[in-house]
Amino acid sequence: MKIEKMRVNHLENPLCFSICPLSFSWIVTDADGSRQRWARIRVAECFSCQTSMAEDSFWKQAEILFDSGEDAAADSMDYPVSLDLKPRTGYLWEVTVMADNGESASAMGKFETGKMDEPWMGQWISPKIEEKSENGLQQAEGANQVSTILAKKFFMDESLELSSGAARLYICGLGVYECWINGKKVGEEYLAPGYHSYDFHLQAQTYDVAPYLKAGENEICIWLGEGWFKGRLGFDGGFTDIYGDRLYAIAELYVKNEQGEKLAVRTDDTWESRVSPITFNNIYDGEVYDARREYWTDSLTEEQAENTLGGSAEALSEPAGKPGYGAVELAAPERCGALTDRYGLPIVKKDSFAVKELIHTPKGETVLDFGQEITGWVEMDCDFPVGTKITLSAGEILQNDCFYRENLRTAKAEFTYISNGKRALARPHFTFYGFRYMKVECDVPVKADQFTAWHLRSDFDQIGQIETGNAKVNQLFSNALWGQKDNFLDVPTDCPQRDERLGWTGDAQVFSETACYNMYMPAFYRKYLWDMRAEQSILGGSVPNVVPRLKQGMVAEHGSCPWADAGVMIPWNVYQHYGSKTLLAETYPGMKAWVDCQRKREEAIEGPHLVKDGFHFADWLALDNEQPGPFGATDPLYIASAYYYRCADIVAQSAKILGYEEAKEYRELADAIKNAIHEKYFDENGLCVCKTQTGAAIAICFGLTDAQEGEALEARVKANKDHLNTGFVGTTMLCPALTATGHNDTAVTLLLNEDFPSWLYSVNLGATTIWERWDSVGPDGTISAEGMNSLNHYSYESIEAWMYGYVCGIRPAEPGFRRAILEPHPDQRLHYAKGRLETPMGLYESSWSCDESGKMNYSFTVPFGAEAELRLPDGRMEVLTAGKWEY
Ligand code: BGC
Numbered sequence: 001m002k003i004e005k006m007r008v009n010h011l012e013n014p015l016c017f018s019i020c021p022l023s024f025s026w027i028v029t030d031a032d033g034s035r036q037r038w039a040r041i042r043v044a045e046c047f048s049c050q051t052s053m054a055e056d057s058f059w060k061q062a063e064i065l066f067d068s069g070e071d072a073a074a075d076s077m078d079y080p081v082s083l084d085l086k087p088r089t090g091y092l093w094e095v096t097v098m099a100d101n102g103e104s105a106s107a108m109g110k111f112e113t114g115k116m117d118e119p120w121m122g123q124w125i126s127p128k129i130e131e132k133s134e135n136g137l138q139q140a141e142g143a144n145q146v147s148t149i150l151a152k153k154f155f156m157d158e159s160l161e162l163s164s165g166a167a168r169l170y171i172c173g174l175g176v177y178e179c180w181i182n183g184k185k186v187g188e189e190y191l192a193p194g195y196h197s198y199d200f201h202l203q204a205q206t207y208d209v210a211p212y213l214k215a216g217e218n219e220i221c222i223w224l225g226e227g228w229f230k231g232r233l234g235f236d237g238g239f240t241d242i243y244g245d246r247l248y249a250i251a252e253l254y255v256k257n258e259q260g261e262k263l264a265v266r267t268d269d270t271w272e273s274r275v276s277p278i279t280f281n282n283i284y285d286g287e288v289y290d291a292r293r294e295y296w297t298d299s300l301t302e303e304q305a306e307n308t309l310g311g312s313a314e315a316l317s318e319p320a321g322k323p324g325y326g327a328v329e330l331a332a333p334e335r336c337g338a339l340t341d342r343y344g345l346p347i348v349k350k351d352s353f354a355v356k357e358l359i360h361t362p363k364g365e366t367v368l369d370f371g372q373e374i375t376g377w378v379e380m381d382c383d384f385p386v387g388t389k390i391t392l393s394a395g396e397i398l399q400n401d402c403f404y405r406e407n408l409r410t411a412k413a414e415f416t417y418i419s420n421g422k423r424a425l426a427r428p429h430f431t432f433y434g435f436r437y438m439k440v441e442c443d444v445p446v447k448a449d450q451f452t453a454w455h456l457r458s459d460f461d462q463i464g465q466i467e468t469g470n471a472k473v474n475q476l477f478s479n480a481l482w483g484q485k486d487n488f489l490d491v492p493t494d495c496p497q498r499d500e501r502l503g504w505t506g507d508a509q510v511f512s513e514t515a516c517y518n519m520y521m522p523a524f525y526r527k528y529l530w531d532m533r534a535e536q537s538i539l540g541g542s543v544p545n546v547v548p549r550l551k552q553g554m555v556a557e558h559g560s561c562p563w564a565d566a567g568v569m570i571p572w573n574v575y576q577h578y579g580s581k582t583l584l585a586e587t588y589p590g591m592k593a594w595v596d597c598q599r600k601r602e603e604a605i606e607g608p609h610l611v612k613d614g615f616h617f618a619d620w621l622a623l624d625n626e627q628p629g630p631f632g633a634t635d636p637l638y639i640a641s642a643y644y645y646r647c648a649d650i651v652a653q654s655a656k657i658l659g660y661e662e663a664k665e666y667r668e669l670a671d672a673i674k675n676a677i678h679e680k681y682f683d684e685n686g687l688c689v690c691k692t693q694t695g696a697a698i699a700i701c702f703g704l705t706d707a708q709e710g711e712a713l714e715a716r717v718k719a720n721k722d723h724l725n726t727g728f729v730g731t732t733m734l735c736p737a738l739t740a741t742g743h744n745d746t747a748v749t750l751l752l753n754e755d756f757p758s759w760l761y762s763v764n765l766g767a768t769t770i771w772e773r774w775d776s777v778g779p780d781g782t783i784s785a786e787g788m789n790s791l792n793h794y795s796y797e798s799i800e801a802w803m804y805g806y807v808c809g810i811r812p813a814e815p816g817f818r819r820a821i822l823e824p825h826p827d828q829r830l831h832y833a834k835g836r837l838e839t840p841m842g843l844y845e846s847s848w849s850c851d852e853s854g855k856m857n858y859s860f861t862v863p864f865g866a867e868a869e870l871r872l873p874d875g876r877m878e879v880l881t882a883g884k885w886e887y
Contacts, residue, residue, distance in 0.1 A: 001031040003095055006109035010522040010578070011345075016088075016114030016170070016206035017523075018341040023582040024079040026095050026107070027842045028864040033099030034882035035865045039074035040096045042067045043081065045089060046110070059094065070098070076865060077579040077816040077840040087116040088168065088254070099864070114206055114341030115170055122170070122252035122266040124332035125150060127273035145247045147278035147430070150328060151221040154265040156213055156255070167210040167264070169220075171251040172202050174244060174333055175227030176430045179251070181212035181220050189346035190456060191432065194490035195228040195503075196344060196527065197548040198243040200534035201337040203344055209253060213264075220265060222249040223276065225430025228548075231282030235499050237410060238284070239552050244333045273326040278429060284411035284499045286394075287428040291420035292386065337534075343527035344490050345458040349376070353455070355448035361402040366440045367395075368451055373436040373769045373792055375486040375496040376456035377415065379427040381449075386421030390442040394435035396497060396791040397783060403439040406786045411499040432456055434486060434497030434792050436768065458488050460524055463838040464517045466803050469831025469849075473751065475763045480797035483770045484511075484518050487794050491528060491548065495772065495790035502546040502555065503528065506563035506617055510732045511794045512570045513801040516577035517837065525574050526583060532567055533590035540600075541593030543567040559597070561616040561640035562729055567594035568647040572654070578840050579816015585658055588651075592662075595651045598644050599669065608676035609669065611640035619694045621773060621795075622727030623757055630788070632727040634694040638681045639729055645673040646702045677704055687712055693720070694730030700737035710741020722749050723757055732798040739806040739825055747806070748827040751799065759799060770797045808835025808846045813869055816840045822860050822880065823871040824848045841866040858887040 005027040006012065009019045024041060044062035066081050068074060076097075085091070089112065096106040127148050169186065171179055172193050179186040187207045196203055224247040225231075232238045252266040277293040280286075356371035368378070378392055394413040395405040405413065413433050417426040438453075440446055466477050487493045491503035492511070508528070515521055532547045535558075543564035546555050558564060571587035574580075598611065605612045618639045622632025652666035681689055686707030688699045696713035699705045717724065717738070726734050738747040754760045757774035765777050772793035775784050783789060805811040809824035817839035824833070824846055832849035842863025849857050861884050862868045868880040872887065 001033070001097070001099060001103045001105040002029045003027070003097060003105050003107035004029050006093070006095065006107055008093070008109065008111040010520075010526070010580070010583075013109055014111050015208070016112055016341055018343050019111060019113070020085070021582055021586070022081050022083055022085070023580065024081065024093060024095070025077050025580070025840060026097075027076065027840070028097055028099070028105070029842060031099055031103065031864045031882070033101035033103055033864070035100050036074070036076065037098045037100050038070040038072045039076065039079075039098070040068055040070055041074065041079060041081065041093065043083060043091055043093045045086075046092045058092070062092075065091075077818065078582050080582050085113050085116065087113055087118040088170075089113050112206075115204065115339070116341065120170075120250060120252060120339060121263055122250045123268050123330050124248050124250045125267045125269065125271055125328040126246045126248045126331040128327040128329040130326070147223070147225045147276035147281055148247055149221050149223050149274040149276050150249050150267070150271050151219060151274055152265055152267075152271045153217055153219045156215050156218055156264060157262075166257060167208065167213055167253065167255045169207045169209045169251060169253045170204055171207070171222070171249070172204040172339060173222050173224050173249040174198070174202070174247060174336075175229030175231060176225045177249060178223045178429055179207070179220065180223065181209060182214065182218055184212050186212055187346075188348050189459075190349070191227070191347045191430070191490070193342070194344040194347060195548060196490070197531040197534045198229060198333075198336045200531070200537075201340040202333065203342040204250075204339050205342055205346075213255070220251070220253070221274075222251065223278070223429060224249060225278060225281045225287075226283075227430060228283060232284055232499075234502075234550050234553060234555055235409065236553070238499060239550065242550060242552070244335060246331065246333075248331065248333050250339070269328060269330050271328045273328050275325075281428075281430040283431055283501065284413065285431075286412055286414040286416075286433070287431050288416040288418075289426060289428070290418040291422070291424060291426070292418060294420060343523075343530050345460060345524055345527070347456055347490055348459045349454045350457055350485070351455040353453040355451050358448040359398075359401075361398070362400070363402045365403045366442075366446065367398070367403050368438045368440060368448065370436055370438075370453040371768070373434065373482065373486065374453060374455040375432055375434050375489055376454045377428045377431070377433055378438055379425055379452045379454060380417065381423075381451075382417060382419055382426045383423040384419040384421070384444055386419060388419040388443050389416060390419075390440065390446070391416040393439040393441075394433035394497065395437040395439065396435060397777065398437060399781075399783060403437065404783070407783060407789045407791070408498045409787070411497065413497065427454075432489065432496070434495060434501075434790075455485065456489065457485050458490055458524055460488070460519050460521060462518060463520045464804060465836045466800070466808060466833065468807070468833045470752070470829070472754070472760050472763045473830065476759050477800065477803070479763065479767055479769050480514070480794070480800045481518055482768060483792060483794035483797045484515055486769060486792050488515075488519075488524060495793050497792060498790055502550070503548060504546050504563065505532070505543055505566035506545070506560070506620065506728060507793070507795050509562055509566035509569045510728050510798050512566070512573045513732075514798050516573050517801055517804045520838075522574055522578045522580065522583060525570055526586070529571055529574075529587050529590060533587070533593070536567065536590055536593050541597030543594050557615070559601075559614060561611065561614075561618060561636065561643050563617055564594060565643045565647055567591060568650050572650045575654070575815050576812050577816070579814075579818060581657065584654055588654055588658060591647070591651050591654060595644075595647050595666065595669070598647070602644075608679065609644075609673045610676045610680060611637055611644050614640070616640045617728070619692075619727035619729040622692075622694060622730060623725040623774060624692050624694070632692070632694060632730070634690045634692045634730070635681075638677075638688075638690050638695065639698060641673065641677050641681070642698045642702050642704060645670055645677060645704070648673055674704065691716070692730070693717060693724060693734060694726050697726070697730050697733035697737040700741055701733040710737065710743055713737055713741070714743045714746050717746055717750065722746070723753060724750050725757065728795045731796050732801075735799060735802040736806060739802065744806070744825045745827065747802070748829060752829055759796065767791065770794060804835055804837065807833050809871075810835055810837050810844050810846050817844060818866055820844055820862070820866065820868040821871065822846050822868045824858060824873075826850060826856055826873065828854070839863065839866075844868070860885040
């Protein structure tokens with residue numbers, strides 16, 4: 001028996017995240033027993049968490065802050081502990097589990113608090129804004145700052161203990177930053193501090209910097225770029241300076257030993273600013289890196305520096321004194337919230353891709369094909385003569401065998417590197433791309449092995465996997481996984497490549513169930529939902545179209561169904577999949593606020609409890625509307641009312657789970673909405689009057705009718721030549737609605753269709769991700785529309801939730817899969833299906849296969865502490881306990 005995945009607020013050994021309220025979780029594996037008899041949790045403070053985990057003596061000497069004793073009710077998915085945590089302090093925690101058969105296991109984990117409410121010793125600094133100097137040159141002015149380096153030299157006492165864990169850097173930089181100490185980049189993360197609702201909080205990061213420090217002189221450099229904070233953001237040209245118009249940094253570095261701790265360096269007005277080699281950067285357009293401007297790294301004379309930089313159009317002017325060096329001033333971001341410990345997961349390099357093919361196109365272009373559409377950037381081994389310029393441009397697809405990028409709209413998505421004559425591994429710092437192809441323009445010939453593509457995303461792990469006997473369906477599954485990997489870079493984005501990449505709430509909402517199956521998402525969503533609640537707080541509870549909110553243009557709008565319903569649907573899916581009541585309680589105020597907001601609005605108009613007005617994206621991009629355009633045919637007010645009911649119902653259930661009295665009020669509201677929907681949108685036979693596939697699918701999935709809606713739905717699919725015509729809303733619900741009403745064969749037909757519109761249509765055309773539109777690319781490979789046509793949009797990937805939940809048949813019967821439903825729906829056309837899901841209870845597996853004679857074999861795994869309701873197609877029903885089962 002082993003204890004694994006010890007998590008604190010859904011993070012393993014978290015370093016300085018926002019972890020209040022504190023909650024522990026763990027998973028028991030390799031057990032012979034089937035459930036927990038009791039668990040014991042102990043917490044103690046530790047010095048820098050250097051204590052060896054194997055040290056039994058630790059608990060004998062430690063000052064124990066919490067000891068649950070043998071707790072028979074201990075919940076392994078969510079064990080909240082109320083502790084008076086101190087800032088910047090390390091803690092160890094141990095869990096011991098005794099199983100029903102008498103075997104036991106223990107394991108230890110650690111966590112460390114960040115600055116919490118402690119005041120910062122570092123001060124916010126920014127490059128000084130100088131008056132115009134006499135020669136007409138000026139230091140980069142506030143609004144013109146695109147990149148800078150804030151630097152400071154400091155001394156470390158020889159006697160200071162610098163072993164790992166004994167030095168911590170607390171830091172935030174705006175728009176985006178990288179910190180370098182003694183010429184090495186600190187930590188493994190990129191694009192920090194990430195994209196959050198800066199208006200409400202600024203998330204600080206913490207790094208273990210002991211490995212970078214040395215006795216004697218040290219140098220810390222904070223590189224700053226524009227990022228989401230002040231760079232161009234939003235479509236149709238977008239906006240700049242949305243959250244601030246200068247570059248800022250704040251930092252403090254502590255060194256700790258047994259004798260105590262010392263503030264080794266902090267930001268203040270004695271720092272200097274340096275001209276950055278990055279002469280241009282923003283999220284959409286990319287970056288220009290002129291390595292000739294790295295002149296501070298050598299002791300160049302002023303004359304040499306001028307020869308390198310002088311006369312160059314890109315050269316920034318320099319303040320008086322040393323070339324390229326300037327002063328800083330104390331200046332704090334004016335329009336932002338307070339500094340807080342981070343919620344956002346680090347953005348890290350996840351996978352690398354070598355060039356699959358170096359293509360010389362008919363137009364004479366050199367194009368690198370990495371074989372998979374990814375989000376991230378390309379690293380180049382550059383060994384070029386000084387002044388050599390190399391530019392990479394990102395694209396998703398080739399057209400007529402040539403490079404193409406028009407569907408990225410105004411996003412230039414380029415990286416230019418200008419060599420200083422020294423060999424370097426060049427990569428962008430303050431941008432990212434969504435790409436499969438990179439066009440290379442270079443003054444000298446290049447070779448494929450000079451380039452490596454890196455996939456970047458928030459640091460979460462895959463927990464789900466599906467394999468079937470159909471290679472194309474397996475490719476679809478891979479494409480869907482990539483859609484998630486590529487669009488979860490700190491916010492759930494609509495797409496990673498064009499001039500958008502925003503946290504569209506509708507896309508995030510319809511995909512959230514699939515997302516929770518594929519990957520371990522609670523910490524990621526915790527951060528997104530924190531921002532959502534913050535944005536709601538100034539919108540009367542309404543949920544914006546995008547989170548973080550852009551505050552200008554149509555992206556500032558809010559309250560549109562089913563975008564705004566993300567405020568309820570995402571936290572509910574997170575609760576269903578990960579079972580944390582602590583997180584449900586944290587997210588509940590936002591859920592309730594959205595339902596209250598809708599109620600206030602609809603009650604202001606006379607009549608029953610229905611959504612009666614407003615702009616709703618509704619079944620966005622459905623194909624069933626004779627009117628051209630992106631809107632589906634299903635009545636948007638029916639869809640909005642159905643979601644209003646669903647959200648009120650979820651709030652009622654949540655309030656009940658959390659023991660809140662208002663549960664009754666929301667139950668009554670939900671019932672009233674349901675009745676009103678029946679009155680207005682259902683006929684005398686109990687069938688929905690919106691006679692679209694989406695209309696019926698919603699009625700079934702939201703439990704709006706007991707009538708034969710499944711038959712009506714199937715008939716509509718058949719009438720459409722066995723094809724779907726749904727958009728964002730209907731696509732999520734279509735196959736679940738068919739299978740749940742006994743029409744699984746039709747659902748599988750939709751899955752296996754290969755002609756337009758279908759999922760495998762894109763697979764046949766070589767897609768490695770899921771497209772925004774069913775017809776993003778025509779049968780001849782020609783991209784259809786350029787205006788709104790991304791090849792990496794995850795909304796239609798919501799089919800994966802049906803594959804997990806119905807084809808393999810793994811669904812939560814109780815939150816967190818403490819009790820699961822195992823109800824596979826075999827279909828001979830798929831030959832076999834194998835599903836695996838590492839839930840918070842542990843690993844569930846569900847597989848079926850069909851041999852030549854048509855005989856079915858089933859096998860299942862149920863994790864320790866869990867139970868599953870097995871429902872086989874022949875009607876057999878059993879309750880399975882932990883273990884492996886064959887039928
Ligand atoms: C985005 C979508 C988004 C939609 C709403 C598009 O441009 O890419 O996925 O939800 O706009 O208008």
